[in-house]
Amino acid sequence: FAEISLKDIDQVANSSFPLCMRHLFEKLREDHHLKYGGRMQLGLFLKGVGLTLDDALVFWKSEFSKKVGAERFDKEYAYSIRHSYGKEGKRVDYTPYSCQKVISSTPGVGDHHGCPYRHFSEDNLRAALSKMGVSSRAMTDVMDKVQNKHYQIACTLTFEAIHGSSCDAGINHPNQYFSESQKILQ
Ligand code: SF4
Known part of the structure; x- marks a missing residue:
């Protein structure tokens, strides 16, 4: 199937995400924040459903900015998202969790x-x-x-x-x- 696009993400989350991911997605929308374990579990899942790295950065930034500000997002969180897409550090292409x-x-x-x-x-x-x-x-x-x-x-x-x-x-x-x-x- 085609890559999931940002404009459809809420609708697709509602129709096709399993409860574990739906819960993380809703909490992120609600709290504009997720702790490390949640960012990894949801982030790798979204990568697995075809969210591109650029869209992933836009998506996470749009939520985290509301809580910690755009600058802190760029400094503290963007790296680990690029990292999970294999674009930083040892460039390991991490796979979504079973x-x-x-x-x-x-x-x-x-x-x-x-x-x-x-x-x-x-x-x-x-x-x-x-x-x-x-x-x-x-x-x-x-x-x-x-x-x-x-x-x-x-x-x-x-x-x-x-x-x-x-x-x-x-x-x-x-x-x-x-x-x-x-x-x-x-
Ligand atoms: Fe379902 Fe597996 Fe997610 Fe549990 S971890 S909610 S069994 S998809």
Whole structure:
């Protein structure tokens, strides 16, 4: 699929981002800031869905400037974005995180990265899922998988509930969730 463009990013986030990335995206829009773990998890995901480096810099700057100012963004944050695109330092082209990596992360206080199926409280997860459009019947199945620690299956059931379409492969990567969603919606 084509590169995701900045003007569509909110709409695409709403329709095709898995909950882990939707949460980070919403928090960034709300707080104009994300801590390191969140910047890495969301930043590499966005790179994986085809956001160009130039657009990524515009996107992050537009939010962070509202909090820390444009100058501090350029000084303290732009480097690490270029770095994650392999344009600084050792020029490693970092790859987006898999579900396994996101699920096994350990977000601390004030962090918004991680997998909501594993890291949210039950109340917060229920609220987030209903905001995504998961019906109460589907919710029961999702929460049952969460209680049994089958987080990726819970995410797959969420995908199926909101797309009204099966996902036989199962969800194992946030970027795969995105591409499966785009296949259905486009
Ligand atoms: Fe994200 Fe994977 Fe968790 Fe789904 S299962 S919310 S894609 S980390």
